[in-house]
Amino acid sequence: MITGVILAGGQSRRMRGRTKALLPFPKKPLIQLQLEEMSKCCDEILVITSDRRTFEPVIKDIARIVPDIHPGLGPLGGLVTAMNHCSGEFIWLVGCDMPFISSSAAIVMHNTLKMTQAEAIVPIEEGMVHPLHAVYRARSKSVGERILAEQKFSMMAFLSAIDWLDAPPSYFEQHHIPFKFTVNMNTPSEYEQALPTTASSLRFQRDTLTVAEAQSKIAPFIGSSEEEKINLTESFGRYLAQDIFATQDVPHFRRSGYDGYAVRAIDTQGASHEVPVQLQVIETIACGSVPKRVLTPNTAARIMTGAAVPEGADAVIMLEMTDSAELPAGLKVQIKKEMKTGDNITPIGQEIRQGTAVIASGNYIHAGTAALLATFGYMDVPVYQRPKVAIFATGSELLEVRSALEKGKIRNSNSYMIAAQVKAAGGHPFIMDVLRDDAAAVKKAVLAALEQYDMVITTGGVSVGDYDIMVDLFDSWEGRLLFNKIAMRPGSPTSVGIHNGKLLFALSGNPSAGFVGFELFVRPVIAGMLGGTEAFPRLITASLAADFTKPSPYPRYVRGVYRMDEGKVWVEPIGPDKSSVTVSLLDATCLIVIPAGGRGLRFGDQVQFIAIQHN
Amino acid sequence: MITGVILAGGQSRRMRGRTKALLPFPKKPLIQLQLEEMSKCCDEILVITSDRRTFEPVIKDIARIVPDIHPGLGPLGGLVTAMNHCSGEFIWLVGCDMPFISSSAAIVMHNTLKMTQAEAIVPIEEGMVHPLHAVYRARSKSVGERILAEQKFSMMAFLSAIDWLDAPPSYFEQHHIPFKFTVNMNTPSEYEQALPTTASSLRFQRDTLTVAEAQSKIAPFIGSSEEEKINLTESFGRYLAQDIFATQDVPHFRRSGYDGYAVRAIDTQGASHEVPVQLQVIETIACGSVPKRVLTPNTAARIMTGAAVPEGADAVIMLEMTDSAELPAGLKVQIKKEMKTGDNITPIGQEIRQGTAVIASGNYIHAGTAALLATFGYMDVPVYQRPKVAIFATGSELLEVRSALEKGKIRNSNSYMIAAQVKAAGGHPFIMDVLRDDAAAVKKAVLAALEQYDMVITTGGVSVGDYDIMVDLFDSWEGRLLFNKIAMRPGSPTSVGIHNGKLLFALSGNPSAGFVGFELFVRPVIAGMLGGTEAFPRLITASLAADFTKPSPYPRYVRGVYRMDEGKVWVEPIGPDKSSVTVSLLDATCLIVIPAGGRGLRFGDQVQFIAIQHN
Structure with missing residues (x-):
């Protein structure tokens, strides 16, 4: 009996925080594919994860979810957890980011292992050991626990403590098993490479996805735009590329809340309208000036709103509560109210403490953001570069905007509509020459643009008419088609592909369909590149x-x-x-x-x- | 007995569509001021207008509203209307745009006129006759009606038909009446000139206005920005400065709604799945190509979505409703459905007729606007220039953003906040050097900026502390202060003035008060300059x-x-x-x-x- 074990505890940092086990591959969540493959040879399957809530809906009752008893200790912690929970003798261990796991490979390894006294059998290729996608005996759990207790967390530390067999590619070739089951996907680019390539002709064979499914196919490829530094005055309307910290306390000095007099509260005891207290005025402190003198008993300083309170003072009294006739020689003030310590003084750091993260990366820079950036001295502001978006309209019927009309032809309006949408989303639109109905030229132009720009949008040519050149392109290029039919109107033939990490959006040529396709699929990608967290539009x-x-x-x-x-x-x-x-x-x-x-x-x-x- | 008559029928074109009679002068609606003045000597007051709804709430029962019986025929039509409706013998006629009408002048003219047999007494100055602010006998109405019937509509035509007395400035001087009652205000600039100048010291004497009252003080000065033409691709986010008309029909040819075949409906009679009709295919019409042949009986043309339907054809059948096996020599098509004339053909001009006004001046240029502009060939787009806005922060406590902090000082953040607000509103912000507490320098800088920019915004210096330099400026400049106290928090000392047609907004230095002041008072002005119709923010x-x-x-x-x-x-x-x-x-x-x-x-x-x- 083999127990299948999927380790799903990783943090997916390099996949930009997406749960790798749930990436669509190509249509189902990856883990579902793995569970199906494991079911072919395993009587029991365990998923080791601390995130039960995420996995339960996908796994249902096909596998058991076991919380990692050594969370954060990597694969070895997960393996030891599995050894503690499995019902049988043998464990087939895999990572959750491996799309090509092979039950055939597991069976032959299991057959070999059980004929020996070794503790494990592990694939090895050109000196590279693959402890994930290997078969282990559950009885070695005590060794594993000892290794962990010794603060050694690597699988190699564990393997060097046990007796194990190596299974080279030739071993699998004997059984006609291709050696690709160890492939894993740490980055979007590895994910793209692992996805199946376009089927030979998708022209008339299209899988229909829901809008949400289509969006989830795009999501793994939403990267961050590069950062650039620009002047604060140029930054309005852009998106912050770094968290912004308070470089100082606000206020950074004890600040007067009113026009009035800085006083020592103790000197005002018993003061009232009827029996005012009289103090000697020793200084006038304007906004921005530094108090020169320390208040001593029975003195006061005239002070303006926002000015620094002098040492010795512990309260500010509003001008209205004093006798405005400070005139006689300008040296005395009548205080008509008893003050308490702290009255009308904002203490240092009360509003914002130095070091506080005040604005998160990804925030749109508007008036409030600009005020804070200025307050903390950020004259050079780190922002995401505007994603550069190449826009092609397709179709021989299209005229330039400046052209006179001809029968049967119309002016190209889609490129300008999409360009305005790109700009509104925060991107930098580049309107390219219209693509005529020449397949080779189209392919050349689109592939060149995918090299040069951050993404490419085309309009038209996606349905199944004779001249639908984008369909031809997706049939013949080297990239991956993510989808080409969506259960929605308008825009059902909207198609999206990925090539060397760049997305190609082939929107419908019907203006309203192109508009909708942009809003549902392109805008979220631009927003994500600019640090947006809520990628898809809110309903x-x-x-x-x-x-x-x-x-x-x-x-x-x-x-x-x-x-x-x-x-x-x-x-x-x-x-x-x-x-x-x-x-x-x-x-x-x-x-x-x-x-x-x-x-x-x-x-x-x-x-x-x-x-x-x-x- | 004198009947006072106010002519309030004008269109206020030069005052940009604002109802002149309701302009605040300086606090009350102008017509209310006029009614108060007329009440001093008139037993009866008539307001001649076709717009009862606008005037009724202001006039209440002080005057009678009489609809113009000759609407559009100018003052003479109004005068004749009044002669038909007045109860007494004498009419004192004024225009609704005259802020300085004088009951004293009316009384002396009335006294003179009734001692003679003349029909009217009219002020005259340096050869200029002032038939508005004159006194008439009601009995000359038959003369007035005859002049109108002769299609002569000017007051001068009427005066030349009657016997009238002229009242030169010296006549009024004898009675110690200054000759300024004939002043009227046709333009915002004349309005500005007529407004009273700033009182000698408003520092501690402030009239408190509601937000709506304050907004109505600003409204008369909202002009239009100049127009400029820019490239379509640069125009996104700007505002149209002209109405845009359809330069062609859309579609401008009979357009196929589907991929399929253009046919003559009559040829498809009786066609069904079971008994298809077979037609000869004579041509293939791609999008953008011009049909070369005319359909004759029992022929069809293969046609793409959006292509021009050939002459002779009157319906398009979808490809799916034909036998896709057009293959045998490619010349025949099986039609499996009976078509009706017009099926799947969009007629010329069905979507938009040439000459239609499709986008109104003042519209924001977004994706939909851009698509239409391109469709109609507008590669050079008339837009309003971004209003140029000079922004001054005031206060000696302000440091540049790049400066290190000093005790008692803070970095200037307000200028950047306001600049972001200006940009978001569609304006072009210019951040000026911070104004220190030197009254002469402040005045010089602000007045120079009012010359050079479309408006000026200052932050700080508006309350009543010792160093509140904007208060000093409003005390000493040559412009008009519109208000300096508003019943609101924050931002109650927000002050606005006008100088040579340019608005000066003195916002509070408190950041949130400055922000609110901008949104309530400045943004609407920028929006109005960019053609916005709903000037003040919607609640x-x-x-x-x-x-x-x-x-x-x-x-x-x-x-x-x-x-x-x-x-x-x-x-x-x-x-x-x-x-x-x-x-x-x-x-x-x-x-x-x-x-x-x-x-x-x-x-x-x-x-x-x-x-x-x-x-």
């Missing part, structure tokens, strides 16, 4: 302000307007009533999500929408 | 998501966040819980308006808020 609930009687077998993203009225949120479609697709984009402030099926919606029904950020 | 109703127990004698503008949740709008203050004023600006997405008085507000109470546009 907001509202009441429908008009009937929408057109049922649809697919979810629809309908252009609409939302408004906040008398405390309630309302949305209203503007698409169907407007004659022109493009004109309705003028006024749209949201995309209303109309779910699939049903018999249409009525006034007052609850729906969800995505707000469009025009800027 | 939105929401439920309070937390108690706000601090009552205030003034309306408060509290920094908060709003959210749309389960179809409802919620707001929550973030100010009071945050230690630092500036830090709470980081997260604020709105200003919650807490009304004056009351005993604080509770969770769930309805409040109003202003959304902050950070970009």
